[in-house]
């Protein structure tokens with residue numbers, strides 16, 4: 001099992017990803033285009049978040065986007081509905097060697 005460790009800039013929030021990204025997703029929805037996240041979508045079971053992230057929900061409130069209250073980095077998003085078994089991890093919190101060479105997919109979140 002490959003385990004990747006990431007943190008926000010100040011280190012208050014750490015992320016452990018027990019999954020191997022093979023591509024990254026960029027989204028043009030109203031929040032993703034502002035925070036410039038590079039998302040790895042996965043099941044919540046493969047991610048461990050340590051630290052007190054601050055949640056932000058808006059619009060139709062299907063997702064909570066989480067960020068560090070100290071340095072402001074957006075670390076991940078989770079579904080508000082616990083039956084939705086998918087979350088997004090911002091790979092920018094991880095070493096660039098993990099993600100910079102991976103193919104990028106544009107997710108047209110602005111259209112749905």
Ligand SMILES: [Zn+2]
Nearest residue numbers: 008010068071
């Ligand atoms: Zn931080």
